Amino acid sequence: MKKYKSLKSYLLLWSTQSLSALGSTMTGYALILWLYRQRGSALETAMLSICSYAPYVLVSIFAGALSDRWNKKRTMLVCDLLAAMGTVVVLVLLKTGQLAPWHLYGLNAINGLMNTVQQPASDVAATLLVPKKYYQKTSGLRSFSSSLNTILHPVIASALFGFWGMEAVIAVDLATFALAFVTLLFFISIPEIPAGDKPREKLLAAAKSGLDWLGANGLVLHLILFLAFINLVASAYNAALPAMLLSRENGGETVLGLVNAAVGAASLVGGVIATLLPPPKNRVRSICGALMLSMSTENFLLAFGRTPWAWCVGAVLGWLPIPLMNAHMDVIFRSAIPVDMQGRVYSCRNTLQFFTIPLGYFLGGLLVDRVFEPLMAAVSQDSLLVFLFGQGKGSGAAALFSALGLAGVLVCLIFYGILRQYRGADPNIHPAGK
Numbered sequence: 001m002k003k004y005k006s007l008k009s010y011l012l013l014w015s016t017q018s019l020s021a022l023g024s025t026m027t028g029y030a031l032i033l034w035l036y037r038q039r040g041s042a043l044e045t046a047m048l049s050i051c052s053y054a055p056y057v058l059v060s061i062f063a064g065a066l067s068d069r070w071n072k073k074r075t076m077l078v079c080d081l082l083a084a085m086g087t088v089v090v091l092v093l094l095k096t097g098q099l100a101p102w103h104l105y106g107l108n109a110i111n112g113l114m115n116t117v118q119q120p121a122s123d124v125a126a127t128l129l130v131p132k133k134y135y136q137k138t139s140g141l142r143s144f145s146s147s148l149n150t151i152l153h154p155v156i157a158s159a160l161f162g163f164w165g166m167e168a169v170i171a172v173d174l175a176t177f178a179l180a181f182v183t184l185l186f187f188i189s190i191p192e193i194p195a196g197d198k199p200r201e202k203l204l205a206a207a208k209s210g211l212d213w214l215g216a217n218g219l220v221l222h223l224i225l226f227l228a229f230i231n232l233v234a235s236a237y238n239a240a241l242p243a244m245l246l247s248r249e250n251g252g253e254t255v256l257g258l259v260n261a262a263v264g265a266a267s268l269v270g271g272v273i274a275t276l277l278p279p280p281k282n283r284v285r286s287i288c289g290a291l292m293l294s295m296s297t298e299n300f301l302l303a304f305g306r307t308p309w310a311w312c313v314g315a316v317l318g319w320l321p322i323p324l325m326n327a328h329m330d331v332i333f334r335s336a337i338p339v340d341m342q343g344r345v346y347s348c349r350n351t352l353q354f355f356t357i358p359l360g361y362f363l364g365g366l367l368v369d370r371v372f373e374p375l376m377a378a379v380s381q382d383s384l385l386v387f388l389f390g391q392g393k394g395s396g397a398a399a400l401f402s403a404l405g406l407a408g409v410l411v412c413l414i415f416y417g418i419l420r421q422y423r424g425a426d427p428n429i430h431p432a433g434k
Helices: 002-039 042-069 070-096 101-127 132-164 168-189 203-215 219-245 253-275 283-297 298-304 308-320 321-337 339-354 358-378 385-389 396-421
Strands: none
Touching: 002 042, 002 070, 002 101, 002 132, 002 168, 042 101, 042 203, 042 339, 042 358, 070 101, 070 168, 070 298, 101 339, 132 168, 132 253, 132 321, 203 219, 203 339, 219 253, 219 283, 219 298, 219 321, 219 339, 219 358, 219 396, 253 308, 283 298, 283 308, 283 321, 283 358, 283 396, 298 308, 298 385, 298 396, 321 339, 339 358, 358 385, 358 396, 385 396
């Protein structure tokens, strides 16, 4: 369609990078299965994600300042290449029979560091390639590809892992990387932001300027903090989910894949809705409503449900509104933050919004292994806790989900009260162009 001709470069970048992300996610999923089989520990499995997100906390605030200085395309290419080299190292260790958990932690730390540097460059590249009037639609496309990834990666990874082993999963990952790398290198041109007449800031000063901008823009700052607390709950959920579904009587690897596929299907539908819906009258209220629906449904159905169908229904209710929330958040950020500041501000956002993720994974794994599972193992069979959450391994994780549901609802109520002051007060929360 002619009216979307201006999106040609972005669509090419989005499609190939999404395919590469599918390959990477398949490898991550297969590694979780491999490690849980080896160790059987929720905390040790959660360490994979902790190592991935730790770089966000440690260096993200500086990555944006560097991204604003560096060539966006070159930054993305180098980061992709270094991450792929780490995957090759894991393949070699696997083939020689020397692969150990600490190798996986190191790989995830390297990949996390590369993502930390690449993401600000990628976010700014999207802003440069997409006309403002298409922000919401392209955000919906990103949600669509992320959701399709969630649907497909457990199915494809499980099939490859089951029939041909980890080597096949990694081979597909490297093939998708190669396609994305070559496409970006030869077929996509990303415009650079004019340097202007201002002298280049020093690294620390550039990072501080991102924090200063957030300090002066309360709406964006409070939305970031809102997501930080939601991420704390959500990452504890992610740490507990494999431990529960792989251990329960009606669970197993197939059920884990089924629930993940339900998450992806719900997110896929949500992404389509986000792409097609007209802009809402108030984006802040839509964000709060979407997160309240998510937090008040899925955790409780996982806690009290005993069948795969109940868990899948919970996954659908929990993840259907998330792409809508992400789309509205994306429009607010891209509209409010000046393009020459976005790398710095997005990196500050990464630090503030994602520092709770490794903490949540650690707490989730720790609470499952050291608190809730021992608690459920110690109670009598006729206790209220057994009636509510069942018994045997996995019941402790179910009990944790009930606590996470209560915590998520409380976070939504608190921030809804805080964010009410911004409803209609900031023109950037309204549809772009109005």
